Amino acid sequence: MSRLFVTGTGTGIGKTFVSAAIAHAATRAGRTVRAYKPVASGFAENELRDSDPGVLVQAVGKAPELEAVNDISPWRYTKPVAPYLAAAGEGREVPYGAVVDFTKEALRGPEDLILVEGIGGVMAPVDRLHTVLDWVSALSIPAILVAGTYVGTISHTLTALGVLRAAGIRVFAIVLNESQGSPVSAAEQGNAIGLFAGGVPIYVLPYVEGERSWMRVPCGSLVDAILRKPSCATP
Numbered sequence: 268m269s270r271l272f273v274t275g276t277g278t279g280i281g282k283t284f285v286s287a288a289i290a291h292a293a294t295r296a297g298r299t300v301r302a303y304k305p306v307a308s309g310f311a312e313n314e315l316r317d318s319d320p321g322v323l324v325q326a327v328g329k330a331p332e333l334e335a336v337n338d339i340s341p342w343r344y345t346k347p348v349a350p351y352l353a354a355a356g357e358g359r360e361v362p363y364g365a366v367v368d369f370t371k372e373a374l375r376g377p378e379d380l381i382l383v384e385g386i387g388g389v390m391a392p393v394d395r396l397h398t399v400l401d402w403v404s405a406l407s408i409p410a411i412l413v414a415g416t417y418v419g420t421i422s423h424t425l426t427a428l429g430v431l432r433a434a435g436i437r438v439f440a441i442v443l444n445e446s447q448g449s450p451v452s453a454a455e456q457g458n459a460i461g462l463f464a465g466g467v468p469i470y471v472l473p474y475v476e477g478e479r480s481w482m483r484v485p486c487g488s489l490v491d492a493i494l495r496k497p498s499c500a501t502p
């Protein structure tokens with residue numbers, strides 16, 4: 268049984284894409300998989316199919332219907348900003364304690380692999396007192412850190428890695444998800460990050476054009492590592 272929290276250096280970096288790629292590949296490999304997005308901002312019900320929870324539902328082979336989305340993503344906000352701000356804009360508050368309880372319960376599920384996509388970057392505020400970092404810490408599961416390959420990635424990745432480690436969170440892997448138009452190759456970025464990453468494995472995923480390309484992105488070695496290492500289960 269593997270449980271992983273998927274966080275990133277920032278928003279729009281590919282957390283959903285990477286989660287969907289892993290979930291899809293593991294499902295194809297015959298494993299039972301669930302991917303959660305407990306808190307989502309920038310959510311529009313009329314764009315269910317392309318929403319984060321909608322993509323995660325499809326990645327495990329289900330139709331992106333509201334009921335399935337409700338199951339994996341109970342707290343949804345319209346504005347595409349940090350959850351604390353998105354909720355405040357609607358006169359609401361993200362119920363942080365309930366979010367943690369929901370996620371812990373989800374992690375107790377029977378599936379072979381359970382992924383939890385966070386929101387924004389490691390230090391995005393969930394409510395006025397807690398960041399994503401607090402949320403991961405409360406779960407005691409390892410994290411996957413998703414980063415881009417744009418110029419600036421090295422420092423952003425190592426900063427996020429340092430913060431996760433300082434909080435005692437085990438980083439299972441860094442995934443460098445290729446940014447379009449970067450003048451530096453992902454391999455070069457990965458080598459440079461590796462010099463300072465203290466042995467955390469680094470996987471590179473290429474940018475793949477087209478609809479639902481998370482189905483086609485080559486992520487076999489990452490998924491093998493996840494499925495081979497039941498030690499990433501620790502709840």
Ligand SMILES: Nc1ncnc2c1ncn2[C@@H]1O[C@H](COP(=O)(O)OP(=O)(O)OP(=O)(O)O)[C@@H](O)[C@H]1O
Nearest residue numbers: 278279280281282283284387444445473474475480
């Ligand atoms: N390797 C890739 N190849 C092709 N498209 C990609 C790739 N990675 C990400 N994308 C696309 O880039 C966009 C942003 O990625 P994604 O939604 O996964 O980011 P995110 O980190 O989950 O963002 P958020 O902070 O909003 O949750 C999406 O449209 C996604 O399909």
Ligand SMILES: [Mg+2]
Nearest residue numbers: 282283319384
């Ligand atoms: Mg996302």
